[in-house]
Amino acid sequence: MSAMVDGTSVATIHPSTSRLFRCYKVVNAMLRKRGYMVQSEHLNMTPQSFVERFGAHPDRNQLTILVSKDTTDSTSSQLFVFFPEDEKVGVKPIKVYTDHMKTQGVRNAIMVLRQGITPFAKQAVQEMSGEYDIEHFREAELLVDITEHQLVPEHLVLNDAEKTELLGRYRLKEFQLPRIQPTDPVARYYGMKRGQIVKIIRPSETAGRYVTYRICI
Structure with a gap:
């Protein structure tokens, strides 16, 4: 049975890709409502344009988003969204992301998890909270814009x-x-x-x- 997103059938693409598309679109809407500048093409993306941009079986690392707020406060004006490949994210990806954030001078991030995060990774995120603010959502929480x-x-x-x-x-x-x-x-x-x-x-x-x-x- 076809699922519909904004009146468009997502049954024409692979189920895992349509699920990722829905998450990607909700994330962009969420960023806009938080006050970040989001490109209209991301907000209005269709399943077909998502596949054209990222492929039929997207590399989740290619979905990384960097957004900014129209503010002079550079320490809090930018935010990364990461889409980890691992089913359950451990400490290693956290280190990779924070190193990247440090290089770019960004302290805020959101991780969109396929399933969850390990206890050690969760502890690592908490321990870094003074330097980096990393939120995490499971894909299942972002399939619909609440x-x-x-x-x-x-x-x-x-x-x-x-x-x-x-x-x-x-x-x-x-x-x-x-x-x-x-x-x-x-x-x-x-x-x-x-x-x-x-x-x-x-x-x-x-x-x-x-x-x-x-x-x-």
Whole structure:
């Protein structure tokens, strides 16, 4: 049975390739919603154009993405997305990626895992967290853009200035706000860090929309 992505059948390409295509497209949408500059051709990519660009059986290393934000803060403005080949990522690929990040002067990265990450690799990522911020998602978590689901309200992560303005306007302390865990799927999607505030906009039959705020803690 054919699967459909944006009205296009993905049954014409190999199942593993169509799965990778779906992940690649969701990742690019996620990066854009995080405020990174993403080429429109990546956002609008079709299964056919994906195969034309990367081949019928893509080399996952060729899928590496480097994006930037329109900001003067060079330490946090760039991010790599890596697609490791290993079914379960160990310490060695982590070392390869961090060496590459160091060479390019990039400290943020996302790994899209085929299956998972070994306990030793996970520990290595945690130990490097002071120097490198490496997130990881399994492919299965990126097959669908969760923020596009009709039951998920709009989320907007506030920047530092917006956070300060919000707390000052309502004379709030951070601990007075409802909480969202960094492990929450939507918080992970937006790459939220502890201390960041997200604005949540829900439709309301009476007011048109209902706005709440949560702090990542």
